[in-house]
Amino acid sequence: MIIVMKVGTPQEEIDRLNQEMSSRGLTPETIFGRYKVVIGLVGDTAELDPLQLQEISPWIEQVLRVEEPFKRASRQFRHGEPSDISVTTPEGPVLFGEHQPVVTIAGPCSVESEEMIVETALRVKAAGAKFLRGGAYKPRTSPYAFQGHGESALGLLASAREQSGLGIITEVMDADDIEKIAEVADVLQVGARNMQNFALLKKIGAQDKPVLLKRGISATIEEWLMAAEYILAAGNPNVILCERGIRTFDRRYTRNTLDLSVLPVLRTLTHLPITIDPSHGTGWAPLVPAMAKAAIAGGTDALMIEVHPNPQKALSDGAQSLTPKEFETLMGELAVIGNAVGRWEKEAALV
Amino acid sequence: MIIVMKVGTPQEEIDRLNQEMSSRGLTPETIFGRYKVVIGLVGDTAELDPLQLQEISPWIEQVLRVEEPFKRASRQFRHGEPSDISVTTPEGPVLFGEHQPVVTIAGPCSVESEEMIVETALRVKAAGAKFLRGGAYKPRTSPYAFQGHGESALGLLASAREQSGLGIITEVMDADDIEKIAEVADVLQVGARNMQNFALLKKIGAQDKPVLLKRGISATIEEWLMAAEYILAAGNPNVILCERGIRTFDRRYTRNTLDLSVLPVLRTLTHLPITIDPSHGTGWAPLVPAMAKAAIAGGTDALMIEVHPNPQKALSDGAQSLTPKEFETLMGELAVIGNAVGRWEKEAALV
């Protein structure tokens, strides 16, 4: 941590500050610049809050953090090595990680009926997907919009899991539902709107199933990793990050701006695996293929793609869903890129 | 709702679409433009989802909503009249509303000790505040930062309430805590990070205490009003909106950008009262007075201001807290503006 003092700070104030820091177990080192005095704090500063520090003296101009605030999520925490996160599915464990083949997650925004979810599961499985996504509980901007079929949809997901052999990923919106969702799902999803619902993060960190943590629509990368840190600190080491588009000034042609630069950025900051969701990330099905291909070339570990057997009749988010047929075509195109970069599963490539 | 068709849409597709719309109980009216065909939908379209509608035909270019999606929160819902929301305090009800004096809420970010919270309460009461704010449960970016004293802090708030006569406003982060918080608080606060925690909104809408709903850091005004709609639709009509700064590209000199234009904008859209929080809205105590004054001149119904007896020692958010003395001075300046615009309480002005 570095403290920058205002021009003209009296020497006594600097002495006082240094004493205060020493009394907190830190070793202050002072640099007298041409105009300003700068104090470096040596010691365990990672948990100091810069904003609070700022208040110790009215002569402090700025407090600059030198250490990152995340620990368990940091790449250093694993000495530079990436995590492989293993997720169980009916057909055995699937690994998410930097040195693993790209994992594909596909399925509808929400579970609408048994026929629909099972059909989708079988189709996306045949095309190479490993996981079925599908919402039982849906976050909707309007209280009057379809909110998901809830508990009954969980049964349908269980049925689709059994019939297809796919793992299940579904969203938890209310901590009270964690237990019953965890009975069915292989991965619990925390949605973008709940990324800083800290009560939920703590509770989801206290259970065992792997967690897919979506980035909040205006969360910085640092805040996103700190949200992961909540889950990790609560005892669950299996967090998969998912970029799903951020909010910017231009929403005319895309609903969000898919930030693919998180791929190289997160690689250096964290050991956690990364998923890209080009469906929410753009909001329009015709844009999904280009962005999915770009994500693989850019180094993603997984893709999450919305597929609906009949997007015209979708009860939510139809505009961003591919048909099963479009998804099959896309998987063929993705295999080309995936093979070129050595990140595509052998068998899947044969399909 | 208006549907814009792509250039070159075949007549049969337009006919098919019109039939589909008729089968949903809507009356479509078609306009043949020079290049494009536009279909207006007459009927109860407020609950239609434009994104879903879009998917009915691949020939649809755009679906434009003409009606606002909020109902109970809309100004029209009360035939153009503002709501006066009455909140109980030990010294009787206080009204929040467009034709009422500006209500001042003050207090620390978090409750730290009995002495500290009682002292603050007495000081801000003496300066004219009607409500004491203070967090028992604190949303913090880091799991390692001080998370509030929780349940024990609720007891301290109750004590401060009794000794000062101020009403209490405190944040609910976990729906499981609603009941115990509601025993102490006069107003339950939903924080910015939980503005779209729909599970929480529904539960807080199902209880009786008035709710202060903070705007999410990147929530549009429409999304904010839809969050209010969740609470209203769940049965609680007493929602007070609170602007606390939005996230923009420039965070060098302010932590957020306080969007005072919500004052005239919300007036025409909603009947709900409006609070401005210049402390979180700027993040720095020296900026608070100018923004508080601007908020009153711009027409706010209430102000929420952080005050801490010793900001240097604050366990959270010290940088944005005024001292009690600074708060007193500010209240004197606010009275000048408040009296000029006829929105200042008579007695308070005498203090």
Added chain:
Amino acid sequence: MIIVMKVGTPQEEIDRLNQEMSSRGLTPETIFGRYKVVIGLVGDTAELDPLQLQEISPWIEQVLRVEEPFKRASRQFRHGEPSDISVTTPEGPVLFGEHQPVVTIAGPCSVESEEMIVETALRVKAAGAKFLRGGAYKPRTSPYAFQGHGESALGLLASAREQSGLGIITEVMDADDIEKIAEVADVLQVGARNMQNFALLKKIGAQDKPVLLKRGISATIEEWLMAAEYILAAGNPNVILCERGIRTFDRRYTRNTLDLSVLPVLRTLTHLPITIDPSHGTGWAPLVPAMAKAAIAGGTDALMIEVHPNPQKALSDGAQSLTPKEFETLMGELAVIGNAVGRWEKEAALV
């Protein structure tokens, strides 16, 4: 300037870096932290570019600037004192400054005809304005939209100046026009889109007329002050800053987000006077009065307000223009706030 080294930097690299810095005339001071090494650079660092510095060693993690990059625009440059900028008008000099009455600039977006501009000038003069704004050259998003009447409009502005006694403010879009505009205008305006048109800034800084510098739609406060620095460094000390709204994620109910927090922020950073433009800042006439009042209470030195004798027929930006009658009413309301805060001209208050 502070250099933060990566974890594990070898001692030789630190020595090499310190030598390199010394050879540039700076005195490096090294702090050995628990994990990281930090080097403070003492000397004349204001013109060093942090991004460039970063490249001196692959072991550098971050370079943090301690000094602000602006000099002539900084408050320190005038030892903490604000500038009073004096602008000539036919009726004598008008002062813009922190200790002066609020100056009002009013007029249409563009000059449309002699009758229209003269009528507007006389009406806004009568209501208390000191300056007439009006575009001869208009920046328009579309090449097919009305681009202003150009040179002929300058003649009309001269006529309005003579008949009304108001000073003239008009925009320069092309450096080739500076000379002929300067013959008529009392203040040259640099528009938001040209805030970083450095070629124009240099040329406008090389002439004598005061300059109104609008903030770019997504310019940080630092970039804005650096744009002012271009003009100041070119020899023209008379720069007035004008906030006109920034671009954020929400553009549904306002065209831009008027950032009133610049008022207290700029006060501490710069000695230059500040104008608020609530017309462009919101984009809608009904929002202008609330924001204009807020701006005065927040401490603005001047206001720029669009007034058009017949907004329905305006060739540009009618939606944000007040009628002369609405402007008169507003000036009455502004006088109430202006008098309350001691920033309203005596005579104008009598009107």
Added chain:
Amino acid sequence: MIIVMKVGTPQEEIDRLNQEMSSRGLTPETIFGRYKVVIGLVGDTAELDPLQLQEISPWIEQVLRVEEPFKRASRQFRHGEPSDISVTTPEGPVLFGEHQPVVTIAGPCSVESEEMIVETALRVKAAGAKFLRGGAYKPRTSPYAFQGHGESALGLLASAREQSGLGIITEVMDADDIEKIAEVADVLQVGARNMQNFALLKKIGAQDKPVLLKRGISATIEEWLMAAEYILAAGNPNVILCERGIRTFDRRYTRNTLDLSVLPVLRTLTHLPITIDPSHGTGWAPLVPAMAKAAIAGGTDALMIEVHPNPQKALSDGAQSLTPKEFETLMGELAVIGNAVGRWEKEAALV
């Protein structure tokens, strides 16, 4: 164009409005909805300004545009076909276009010396680049930063062109320099900060050399295409669009957010070719390779990459420059993706 009337608009006002529209040569068609009346305007509405239209009646709630405002830049203008833009180089014409191999532009931020620019040219040529970029005139945030060597740098670019056989792309900041730059450059670049410098756009549209138009840092896609429209409308049909990152709320780990979704979006909107600049788009050399690969997989027509023989000593933007060696390695990786998607030049692949 569609006009939405406010609830309760009197019939006479609707009649008046319809007459007004008819008098402007448009055919209004009125739809009476449940609450609101909507008027569709049939005729040549592309040049109507919605904001102005709004002002025709105080009863108008909203004006919605149905047609895109750009014409010459629109995909429809070429009946759905993409443009191939041919640019001369010493070694013959190079085509930019959707059905052409990806074109690579490489070189330093600014031209520093003959040795440096010629060496860079030869190295990037050998690695497969077709164009050399290099600034003679540099837009810099600070007036005190290096502004480019100007005219003398143009001579060095000419020399590098002759010795390497590469085409030259360089930025025009001042319209007065167009002529002398056009003597040397094969493509004139308009920088992000000047994207809405309409005076410059008009003048650059009036000359013959192809233009590379960078997207403004907060320009919407629509505004960017309208900027292209200025150049096209002035008579120059050879515009290449270049995405270089937009400004968002998170600038901690990237300087800008590279918006790769422009690739599929622009394809449907415009016939103009697209370039991606991952160097400015991220601001950090280590992020460039992932984003360059993603851009090719996503469908870009060209890449612009900063290469500097000695980034540590670069006078500007060193932090985002690759070394020639890093660039060679990257070109090998790009060839893998480029070949996989069938967009890599045969010969270049052999290198």
